[in-house]
Amino acid sequence: MKTKRFNLTNSYKLMRYKKILEKVNKLSDSYAAMSNEKLQAQTKWFKERLSGGESLQSILPEAYATIREAAKRVLGLYPYDVQVLGALVMQDNQIAEMRTGEGKTLTAILPLYLNALTEKSTILVTANEYLAARDAKQMAPVFRFLGMTVGVGVSDDPTKKLKIPQKQQIYKNDIVYTTHSALGFDYLEENLATSQSKKFLPKFYFCLVDEVDAALLDSAQMPLIISGSPRVQSNLFLSCDEFVKTLKEGEDFNLDSTRTSVWLTRKGVKEAEVYFRVQNAYDPDNYQLIRQINLALRANHLFEKDRQYTVDNGEVKLMDEATGRLLEGNKLQSGLHQALEARERVKITLETRSMASITYQNLFRMFPKLAGMTGTGKVCEEEFRDVYDLGVVVVPTRKPNLRIDYPDEIYLTIPQKLYASLEYIKKLHKKGQPVLIATGSVGMSEIYSMLLLQEGIAHNVLNAHNAAKEAEMIALAGRRSAVTVATSMAGRGTDIILEEGVAELGGLAVVGTERMSSERVDLQLRGRAGRQGAPGLSKFFISLEDDLISKSGSKWISEYYHKEIAKPEEKQKIHLTSRRIRYAVEEAQKNSDNASAASRRSTERYDESIRIQRQIIYNKRNKLISHPDFDLTYFLSILSDAVDIYTSKTPFKERADLFRFVLDNISYYCEDIPDDLDVTDLRQVKKFLSDLLVSEYQQKKDKIKDSELFNQFQRTVVLRAIDDCWVEQVDYLQQFQGLVSSQGYAQKNPVFEFHKEAFKSYKRMNADINLNIIKNMALSYINIKPSGKLEVFFG
Numbered sequence: 015m016k017t018k019r020f021n022l023t024n025s026y027k028l029m030r031y032k033k034i035l036e037k038v039n040k041l042s043d044s045y046a047a048m049s050n051e052k053l054q055a056q057t058k059w060f061k062e063r064l065s066g067g068e069s070l071q072s073i074l075p076e077a078y079a080t081i082r083e084a085a086k087r088v089l090g091l092y093p094y095d096v097q098v099l100g101a102l103v104m105q106d107n108q109i110a111e112m113r114t115g116e117g118k119t120l121t122a123i124l125p126l127y128l129n130a131l132t133e134k135s136t137i138l139v140t141a142n143e144y145l146a147a148r149d150a151k152q153m154a155p156v157f158r159f160l161g162m163t164v165g166v167g168v169s170d171d172p173t174k175k176l177k178i179p180q181k182q183q184i185y186k187n188d189i190v191y192t193t194h195s196a197l198g199f200d201y202l203e204e205n206l207a208t209s210q211s212k213k214f215l216p217k218f219y220f221c222l223v224d225e226v227d228a229a230l231l232d233s234a235q236m237p238l239i240i241s242g243s244p245r246v247q248s249n250l251f252l253s254c255d256e257f258v259k260t261l262k263e264g265e266d267f268n269l270d271s272t273r274t275s276v277w278l279t280r281k282g283v284k285e286a287e288v289y290f291r292v293q294n295a296y297d298p299d300n301y302q303l304i305r306q307i308n309l310a311l312r313a314n315h316l317f318e319k320d321r322q323y324t325v326d327n328g329e330v331k332l333m334d335e336a337t338g339r340l341l342e343g344n345k346l347q348s349g350l351h352q353a354l355e356a357r358e359r360v361k362i363t364l365e366t367r368s369m370a371s372i373t374y375q376n377l378f379r380m381f382p383k384l385a386g387m388t389g390t391g392k393v394c395e396e397e398f399r400d401v402y403d404l405g406v407v408v409v410p411t412r413k414p415n416l417r418i419d420y421p422d423e424i425y426l427t428i429p430q431k432l433y434a435s436l437e438y439i440k441k442l443h444k445k446g447q448p449v450l451i452a453t454g455s456v457g458m459s460e461i462y463s464m465l466l467l468q469e470g471i472a473h474n475v476l477n478a479h480n481a482a483k484e485a486e487m488i489a490l491a492g493r494r495s496a497v498t499v500a501t502s503m504a505g506r507g508t509d510i511i512l513e514e515g516v517a518e519l520g521g522l523a524v525v526g527t528e529r530m531s532s533e534r535v536d537l538q539l540r541g542r543a544g545r546q547g548a549p550g551l552s553k554f555f556i557s558l559e560d561d562l563i564s565k566s567g568s569k570w571i572s573e574y575y576h577k578e579i580a581k582p583e584e585k586q587k588i589h590l591t592s593r594r595i596r597y598a599v600e601e602a603q604k605n606s607d608n609a610s611a612a613s614r615r616s617t618e619r620y621d622e623s624i625r626i627q628r629q630i631i632y633n634k635r636n637k638l639i640s641h642p643d644f645d646l647t648y649f650l651s652i653l654s655d656a657v658d659i660y661t662s663k664t665p666f667k668e669r670a671d672l673f674r675f676v677l678d679n680i681s682y683y684c685e686d687i688p689d690d691l692d693v694t695d696l697r698q699v700k701k702f703l704s705d706l707l708v709s710e711y712q713q714k715k716d717k718i719k720d721s722e723l724f725n726q727f728q729r730t731v732v733l734r735a736i737d738d739c740w741v742e743q744v745d746y747l748q749q750f751q752g753l754v755s756s757q758g759y760a761q762k763n764p765v766f767e768f769h770k771e772a773f774k775s776y777k778r779m780n781a782d783i784n785l786n787i788i789k790n791m792a793l794s795y796i797n798i799k800p801s802g803k804l805e806v807f808f809g
Contacts, residue, residue, distance in 0.1 A: 115545025226386025415545025
């Protein structure tokens with residue numbers, strides 16, 4: 015019933031888009047008859063019409079007809095009707111589901127061109143640096159032909175970071191191609207700028223997300239974090255790792271059903287108290303110890319080597335679980351990366367503070383217009399709609415799909431599955447049919463490589479250790495007799511083109527070595543074969559020992575496996591064909607999908623408090639940068655508020671208390687507190703402190719002389735205070751989230767506890783900002799260089 019309803023809804027939407035497609039098609043002959051000059055002049059004409067009050071929708075048919083004709087003249091590629099339909103879906107702020115090989119790169123130029131006519135920011139976000147640079151290079155000639163400029167928001171060399179002047183030039187272009195992580199970090203960096211001259215991002219308007227599920231779902235389980243200064247390093251990483259390795263699951267610690275949380279049992283806590291010789295592990299004095307034990311537990315039991323991370327040249331490097339790519343430069347936060355380093359006994363790097371963070375959910379929801387395209391969006395439409403307000407429209411393929419998807423073969427153990435799949439691969443290879451072997455981890459890709467070598471079968475291996483040539487290698491996977499072993503989605507975005515004669519052999523064969531953690535990934539893998547009406551096949555081999563089944567399978571399938579494996583080998587059921595087992599595999603994948611969605615929702619819920627605070631802080635910073643409005647009255651007002659809050663918690667009882675406050679916050683030169691000053695009288699205290707601040711303020715103003723420079727100094731004083739306190743707040747909340755999200759937090763709702771603490775700490779932060787502003791103004795040392803440049807040293 016649900017499928018029927020989906021088909022009706024999808025058909026209804028397509029009917030609406032087909033009516034617009036007819037208008038575009040009616041214009042094609044007249045646009046084909048135009049001279050180059052007249053076609054190029056369309057861009058200026060469209061802009062004039064928009065500035066005259068016309069809407070994008072009213073000029074859409076003409077704009078699409080224009081860039082369609084331009085693509086034909088410049089690239090020799092004329093977008094098919096189905097590509098125009100995809101472009102119409104995206105212009106409607108929806109996700110276009112278009113099968114692999116249907117030409118999404120070319121489709122994207124239609125909505126990009128139309129939205130760039132508004133002269134507002136138009137950004138295409140894709141999965142990795144290679145695709146961003148490749149697509150921009152391929153499509154830029156069309157945009158340039160029509161008088162538009164194109165920028166690439168990623169560096170040619172991943173080891174070289176783009177400088178601010180370069181980014182300012184990039185984002186001035188009409189259209190920018192970049193990656194989701196580069197855009198996220200650019201947003202965070204932009205909001206750490208200390209002056210207008212260091213800003214580079216335009217106001218967000220239209221964002222088109224390629225491989226939208228990879229960006230908005232797969233990458234959305236962890237927030238983007240900019241790290242800053244290192245914190246004091248703990249010496250407990252190794253000792254806690256050694257302790258955790260002695261613990262037994264079910265006795266000393268427990269894992270939740272989705273294996274995403276781990277916690278000590280009562281027995282485990284007792285073991286910790288004996289091991290570390292402490293009376294009460296949860297005494298506030300032992301906070302650091304408990305934190306380190308929790309980190310070691312998570313590192314040892316929630317992370318799998320060669321799946322979520324690998325060790326490369328003595329360094330722990332994170333991996334994209336879906337693709338097997340190394341995430342160069344990315345590190346886990348709050349000490350977790352260091353805990354992994356301790357687990358692997360490599361050099362422990364410095365633990366850094368979190369300076370700024372944002373989730374992908376909150377980043378992309380800042381765009382007034384958001385759209386996407388992917389080969390597999392419909393299966394998670396509900397989440398797209400709930401989180402991003404994006405619907406999914408399935409665009410029909412240009413030619414019928416001839417790929418055959420064979421039923422899964424299910425085995426009891428991994429070795430049985432390996433040998434069965436190997437026999438199948440050998441049979442395909444013998445007749446010259448190209449084979450793409452899709453594995454779920456780097457470790458499994460290396461096992462298959464070893465088996466193929468033993469069989470004397472030449473092959474390419476595409477995993478985290480040789481990602482540099484992945485696009486080139488995946489493109490060659492369609493040659494006769496080619497065998498390519500790849501982690502699940504390596505080479506995504508690159509078409510596999512069949513060599514001549516391969517179609518007659520049956521086309522590309524995709525052999526999945528396990529069901530992946532999400533149905534989407536299985537569909538993406540199958541979609542590698544049978545592109546643009548070519549033949550092909552897909553078949554998956556599964557065992558009950560696969561991670562998906564052991565981690566996300568039902569209790570019944572676990573009991574069945576243990577019952578069978580306990581039998582003598584000759585009596586075991588090897589090849590499993592029952593319907594119930596097939597259903598159990600489907601159920602395990604659904605459980606895994608649900609757990610991933612729950613993890614993303616959790617990330618989003620935790621970020622809600624930070625999002626509101628981040629918005630307030632960034633707005634405050636932007637206001638200060640663009641319209642600074644400082645004078646002595648401002649600082650005296652801040653002082654008054656700071657003293658009120660300070661004395662409400664720690665009132666001045668003796669002269670020594672006030673003297674200490676003055677030395678710490680206002681003046682190093684105050685020799686004593688006047689005898690006639692009553693330190694318990696707040697009015698007298700404020701008058702005394704205000705006089706000291708006025709003196710410090712005036713001295714600095716006299717020294718700087720130049721009013722423009724003095725304004726710059728005042729702005730720096732305030733921004734530095736806000737930034738220092740905000741960095742502390744972000745870092746504290748990252749640490750606190752790690753603590754509350756571990757299971758069994760005093761039987762309370764962890765998200766509620768997090769929001770409660772976030773609000774309390776926000777109030778503390780605001781009080782600290784006020785005091786830091788005064789401290790920065792009064793205790794800073796200034797130096798005017800001979801060049802006239804101002805140097806400020808904060809006390």
